[in-house]
Amino acid sequence: MNEFKTARNWLDNADAVIISAGNGLSITEGYNIFAHDEAFMTHFGTFYERYGIMNILQGAFYNYPTVAERDAFYKVLFDYMVDHYESTPVFRDLKQLVGDHEYFVVTSNGNMHFQLSGFDEERIFEVEGNFGNNQNPMPMIQKQQAKFNAFVQKYRSQNVVILELGIGANNQLIKALLMQLVAQSLSYRYITLNLPHEINIPAAIEQRSIGLAGSIDDHFKELLKND
Structure with a gap:
């Protein structure tokens, strides 16, 4: 066997x-929360350009200047990985x-x-x-x-x-x-x-x-x- x-x-x-x-x-x-890849740049490119964030995990724990900017990241995160997720x-x-x-x-x-x-x-x-x-x-x-x-x-x-x-x-x-x-x-x-x-x-x-x-x-x- x-x-x-x-x-x-x-x-x-x-x-x-x-x-x-x-x-x-x-x-x-x-989905790779550690990767600086095409998918990351497609969805989170603004945060890379603005803060130098290289991947999703870094973005999730980043010390944003304001609550609104942190919420903006999480809005994109949910849109990408949760809200429109299909099994x-x-x-x-x-x-x-x-x-x-x-x-x-x-x-x-x-x-x-x-x-x-x-x-x-x-x-x-x-x-x-x-x-x-x-x-x-x-x-x-x-x-x-x-x-x-x-x-x-x-x-x-x-x-x-x-x-x-x-x-x-x-x-x-x-x-x-x-x-x-x-x-x-x-x-x-x-x-x-x-x-x-x-x-x-x-x-x-x-x-x-x-x-x-x-x-x-x-x-x-x-x-x-x-x-």
């Missing part, structure tokens, strides 16, 4: 799935992979694309908040974290698959904590989809892990074969 078949078998037979996602998932969709094939494939399983999402992405793609907002933990609550994210983050902790406690002794999508190899905020959870819970399994140089599976969980190196969207298609 190859790795894709094994991974699909793990997902199909899981009692629950934890989806963890980072910027790599957004890049797969076509992409990568999210539709992800929903198909999860199927009817119980799930929880843990993500550092603040673009709200999980909610906008039909994932239950009560089962999403945005560890750094989102674009909509960037001024005071802590109350929401704490509420979401409590729900996630309750989910983990409920399924602590059951068959859980952590499906990691586009999180950097050395990420401490999500990746390190979830790998530790896998190490502590012998019924947990771990599947990571990422670029080859970002695959990182510690020896402690190697026997219960699969690393699929390459593009997330292509790997989703492979996992969904014969559906």
